[in-house]
Amino acid sequence: MNEVIVHTKRPDLITFTMPVVAVLGAMFGFITGNIYGSPWIGFVAGAIIGAAVAGILSKVTTIKSKKKILASAVIFGAVGFVFGGLGGLFGGAIIGVSMGWFGNWIGSGKYRAGVPIYYTSGQVLWHNTFLFICAFVLFFLIAPLLPVVWLSFNAENFFTFTPEMLSFKAEGYSLKHYRDFLGTDEWMVPLKNSLIIAPIATLISVSLGTLAAIGLSQSHVPGRQAMMAVLISPMIVPLIISATGMFFFYAPLGNWLEVNLGLNQAFVGYVKVILAHAVLGIPFVIITVTATLVGFDKSLTRAAANMGANPVTTFFKVQMPLILPGVISGGLFAFITSFDEVVVVLFVGSARQQTLPWQMYTGLREQISPTILAAATILVSVSILLLLTVELLRRRSERLRGMSPS
Amino acid sequence: MGDSTQEVVLAADGRPLKQSLRRALMRQKMRAVMLVAPLLIFVIVTFIVPILSMLFRSVENDIVANTIPGTVIELSEWDGSTGEPPHEDVYRNLFIDLFKAEEAKQHTRLGSRLNYEQSGLSSLFRTTGRSLDGIGELWQDPLEDIDPAFEDGAFWYEMMSGSGGEGLLEQRRGLMAAMSGEEMTGDVGFVPSQQIVEMLPWTARAYTDFAIWAAIQDKDTVSEEDPWESVYGALGMDLTNPETISAINSYGGPGANALKAAAENIDQLPQEGFREAFVAEDDDWGSSDIWGTIKLYSPNMTPGYFLNSVDLQLTPEGIETKPANEQIYTKLFIRTLVMALIITASCIVLGYPVAWLLSNLPMRTSSLLMILVLLPFWTSLLVRTSAWKVLLQQQGVINEILVWLGFVNDADRLILMNNATGTVIAMTHILLPFMVLPLYSVMKTIPPSYQRAAKSLGATNWTAFWRVYFPQSVPGIGAGSILVFILAIGYYITPEIVGGTDGVFISNRIAYHISSSLNWGLAAALGSILLVVVLGLYWCYDKIVGIDNVKLGG
Numbered sequence: 009m010n011e012v013i014v015h016t017k018r019p020d021l022i023t024f025t026m027p028v029v030a031v032l033g034a035m036f037g038f039i040t041g042n043i044y045g046s047p048w049i050g051f052v053a054g055a056i057i058g059a060a061v062a063g064i065l066s067k068v069t070t071i072k073s074k075k076k077i078l079a080s081a082v083i084f085g086a087v088g089f090v091f092g093g094l095g096g097l098f099g100g101a102i103i104g105v106s107m108g109w110f111g112n113w114i115g116s117g118k119y120r121a122g123v124p125i126y127y128t129s130g131q132v133l134w135h136n137t138f139l140f141i142c143a144f145v146l147f148f149l150i151a152p153l154l155p156v157v158w159l160s161f162n163a164e165n166f167f168t169f170t171p172e173m174l175s176f177k178a179e180g181y182s183l184k185h186y187r188d189f190l191g192t193d194e195w196m197v198p199l200k201n202s203l204i205i206a207p208i209a210t211l212i213s214v215s216l217g218t219l220a221a222i223g224l225s226q227s228h229v230p231g232r233q234a235m236m237a238v239l240i241s242p243m244i245v246p247l248i249i250s251a252t253g254m255f256f257f258y259a260p261l262g263n264w265l266e267v268n269l270g271l272n273q274a275f276v277g278y279v280k281v282i283l284a285h286a287v288l289g290i291p292f293v294i295i296t297v298t299a300t301l302v303g304f305d306k307s308l309t310r311a312a313a314n315m316g317a318n319p320v321t322t323f324f325k326v327q328m329p330l331i332l333p334g335v336i337s338g339g340l341f342a343f344i345t346s347f348d349e350v351v352v353v354l355f356v357g358s359a360r361q362q363t364l365p366w367q368m369y370t371g372l373r374e375q376i377s378p379t380i381l382a383a384a385t386i387l388v389s390v391s392i393l394l395l396l397t398v399e400l401l402r403r404r405s406e407r408l409r410g411m412s413p414s
Numbered sequence: 415m416g417d418s419t420q421e422v423v424l425a426a427d428g429r430p431l432k433q434s435l436r437r438a439l440m441r442q443k444m445r446a447v448m449l450v451a452p453l454l455i456f457v458i459v460t461f462i463v464p465i466l467s468m469l470f471r472s473v474e475n476d477i478v479a480n481t482i483p484g485t486v487i488e489l490s491e492w493d494g495s496t497g498e499p500p501h502e503d504v505y506r507n508l509f510i511d512l513f514k515a516e517e518a519k520q521h522t523r524l525g526s527r528l529n530y531e532q533s534g535l536s537s538l539f540r541t542t543g544r545s546l547d548g549i550g551e552l553w554q555d556p557l558e559d560i561d562p563a564f565e566d567g568a569f570w571y572e573m574m575s576g577s578g579g580e581g582l583l584e585q586r587r588g589l590m591a592a593m594s595g596e597e598m599t600g601d602v603g604f605v606p607s608q609q610i611v612e613m614l615p616w617t618a619r620a621y622t623d624f625a626i627w628a629a630i631q632d633k634d635t636v637s638e639e640d641p642w643e644s645v646y647g648a649l650g651m652d653l654t655n656p657e658t659i660s661a662i663n664s665y666g667g668p669g670a671n672a673l674k675a676a677a678e679n680i681d682q683l684p685q686e687g688f689r690e691a692f693v694a695e696d697d698d699w700g701s702s703d704i705w706g707t708i709k710l711y712s713p714n715m716t717p718g719y720f721l722n723s724v725d726l727q728l729t730p731e732g733i734e735t736k737p738a739n740e741q742i743y744t745k746l747f748i749r750t751l752v753m754a755l756i757i758t759a760s761c762i763v764l765g766y767p768v769a770w771l772l773s774n775l776p777m778r779t780s781s782l783l784m785i786l787v788l789l790p791f792w793t794s795l796l797v798r799t800s801a802w803k804v805l806l807q808q809q810g811v812i813n814e815i816l817v818w819l820g821f822v823n824d825a826d827r828l829i830l831m832n833n834a835t836g837t838v839i840a841m842t843h844i845l846l847p848f849m850v851l852p853l854y855s856v857m858k859t860i861p862p863s864y865q866r867a868a869k870s871l872g873a874t875n876w877t878a879f880w881r882v883y884f885p886q887s888v889p890g891i892g893a894g895s896i897l898v899f900i901l902a903i904g905y906y907i908t909p910e911i912v913g914g915t916d917g918v919f920i921s922n923r924i925a926y927h928i929s930s931s932l933n934w935g936l937a938a939a940l941g942s943i944l945l946v947v948v949l950g951l952y953w954c955y956d957k958i959v960g961i962d963n964v965k966l967g968g
Contacts, residue, residue: 042821146787149846153790169814223447238454241952256464372803395792
């Protein structure tokens, strides 16, 4: 799809633009009317307003389209404020932006911009409907996270929006759940546990996983498929089954460690959880590192050997820097697997090894405290950071391997 | 080529080239295996072995034979089909076994184990455990009346101990260790005398059990402790044997006088046997049903857990279906499969358009939109689950908006959570990235020129899509579906939080049996069945996409 803007002539105002925008207006009118108990009056009024908006927008040609949308938002918001207070202001502004944008989009003929000029109106309609469906799905993916962030600033101990929050009064908001999160042992101990367990588990899976991935990517490996199947299996076997198996096996293993090696109980508890998490992270390391090694030019190691480097030097000076992005992103996957894991730690760990997800899980099941949402918001921020890191690493890796930068 | 003498090509070091190449290849293979070996061993020890141990747990059943070993052996000769209760010897063994188990607090474990198969057994074992002392005292009181020496622990020690009974000691020690699950090593400070073992076999067994427990578990000196009530009961058992009476009459060792006094006054001891004593405590002990169940579950391996997990049960009459009100697992398995299918289907419906859009947009725009897919993927599962709890609950965001807009009455808000709807919505959201990413990576490889070619040959948009594009994207759908389906089928956290009772999966039941009902064997059997289903799917996945073609993060 190339970005050439196709200049079509503006669609007819009376037969096309006004009816289409009127439909949207009627929908908004129906919803608004419903609040006051008379949806059909709203429906008709909305249709008329929609047609009017379409008419005005297309007559005013001297103002830029962004300003038109802004103006429409302001007008609708103001009307909404008069009738419905702050809620009305927001609702009105949303309706205003939608109507303004839609009226402009339809009226100026931009809706045909993404499709070839020979498309029939039916095809254009389908194309745009399709884009709306996609937008809806992407909205569905992201939107659920937003109320969590919003509610985490709740001043009350509720999981729901209070009237004060909805009318944007300062007393409806506070940082007390963040203070609870950062200031109490109830949350800090689990966080500390997570920060002990996840990095060590990651270290184990990355070091062993990278070695194995290098081994697996050699040209002659006996039983490659079978070994791969075994190494990937922790990812495929459902967590509940892994957890059940580990529950049966790790308890006697722990007892044996305590009795025969005289280790202390807390230490053994950590060892069990770390081993369990490390093995769960291994498939991710294997997959990402083998994928990176596919693009690795083997003549580089030969060249290094040719110049007198021993295998260890070759590995650290030539191979490692090139596959490092893959290793790090595999490590990040392993880290997030451990950091986010709750089923196995519930089954294998004891109260002393309570991790952050575990604490959140108990919180969600038993006492409903918005501190969970504060924790969730912090975790969302962390995952945004991780996501950016992985994306940057992927680009770097592609650059290093000589692929065209995206 | 026509030359008959074949010239061997030599490598630089003078070896034949063929051999040299083979060595090099061998070395290369060795190096690869050496690199993989540490991880392979690690995964096998920390993952494969636990899974195998779960499979083993699902058929393992040594608790019955370990807890009441003598009873199990004696019971094997009993024929349950007659409807008669078993022979007196079974009850005698039960008394000795159960007394020891009660001291070790193991009889309730056995009771709960058997209660999975027949309800009522748990309370039967618990109440009987409490009344065992009373049964023993039926014999203890008259014996102490006959000769007060029987009251004295030191007297018992002197009478029972001697030499030559090491065999019995080690045998009872082994049984005790198997029953209690503890090691039971250490010095008992007591060896039964061979003469007593032969003359008073029941008493010797009971007293040896007592001695082992007192010395090793309670860390007491055996000679200073009064024996268990079971020892008196066992002496009562011995005294009903005429051969024992005649042996006592010619016996001259320690305690001979007291034993002779007891042998002369056996009419003062209870005339009923142990069967009557047990039945007097609880009528169920006389029921052949109860004994049938115990006999049925006495082997070390049992298919019982697997039968239970498909709503069947093993009865003395053979395999039967469970009563209709107890059939839950088949329904739960079917529900798990159906819901996983619904979730997979919704993921395809929602994921396909997005993947298509992402793979057809210019790279710069698609990377931006990709972030919208990847952000939920990277976000903690619990964050997303709590987000859905916020949205779906009765006072939640969705209901609030609908009420505010007047579409739903305040009184009858939609019930979106704690049912199957909640689970399907939340899990579709959580698993959607797992559908979009494989679809995207497959669609990225479909050249757009194919569709253009189809259109230029006169195909409509729909034909071009359905006959040209769609078949090429099927591997992506397959990969995504299997990934989503496998993940969905084993989900635990989300159904537990938003699923209520109607929206839970088989995995919640497994977790329930692990942590609440403690029926670990059943949990293992359910897990094994689920594992077989998933491995089947894994195999399909391997056939369709290949294990090493799994891509993460596009």
